[in-house]
Amino acid sequence: MAATANKPFASVTRLFALLFVLALWCRSLPAIADSDDGYDSNIAQAVRAATERYRLVVWAQSDGYVQTTDYIASFGTMYTNHQRFDPKGLDAPTVLVYDMAGRLVACGYQFLDPAAIFSALKATDVHGWYDIPKHVHYNIVVDGTTYYAQQPWDSDEQPTAANLIQKKLMPADATLKFAFVHPAARAIIIWAWMPNANGLFENDNPAMP
Secondary structure, three states: OOOOOOOHHHHHHHOOOOOOOOOOOOOOOOOOOOOOOOOOOHHHHHHHHHOHHHOEHHHHHOOOOEEOOOOEOOOEEEEEOOOOOOOOOOOOOOEEEEOOOOEEEEEEEEEOOHHHOOHHHOOOOOOOOEEEOOEEEEEEEEOOEEEEEEEEOOOOOOOOHHHHHHOOOOOOOOEEEEEEEEOOEEEEEEOOOOOOOOOOOOOOOOOOO
C-alpha cells in the first residue's frame, strides 16, 4: 500500500528541531462516538479488549513503554516500547497514545518486516498503513525540565550525549536520559479507545485539543 503523509510520524516531523515541554493534565473524555467513525467496528473492539491493561499511562510505563513525544495537538502523547517492533498480536502495540489526563486513546503497531503483519491487521476493513523513516528518539533534561525530541538519523552509530551535542541536537549543558534509533517501519494507528470523527485509522483527532 502507498505511504500517506497525514500519519503520526508526519505530526512528529512537524516537531523535528523543536524540544517539547511536558503538558498539563486537565481534560475529560469526549462525547459518544459517531456511528460511522469505526469506534464500534470489530477491529476497534478487538484492540480495546487486547489492550485493557494499558488504559492508564502508569500501567504502560510499568511494562516498558517510554514517553517519546510531548503532547501533539489533535493527536496526544506517544509512548513507545522499543522491544515491540513486529508484534505478534493486538495485545502488544509498539506505540500507545494518551490524552492529557494519561488515558489511552489510540494504539500503534509497527513492523520492520511487512511479512510479520499478523492476520487481524490484514482484514479488508483495516487500512491507513504508512511508512516511518529511520530517526532517533531522545529525552534530555535541561535546567530540571525534561524535553522529548525526535530527529532524522541516517547514521549507523548509536546516539550518545557526545554525538548528539556534536550534531547540535542537544545543548552541551543538557543531560541525556534516553536515546534510541527507531528503524524504518511499516505502521498503522488505531483510535480504539477514543472516537475519531476523521476515522479509525487517521492521524488527527478533532476530539483531542
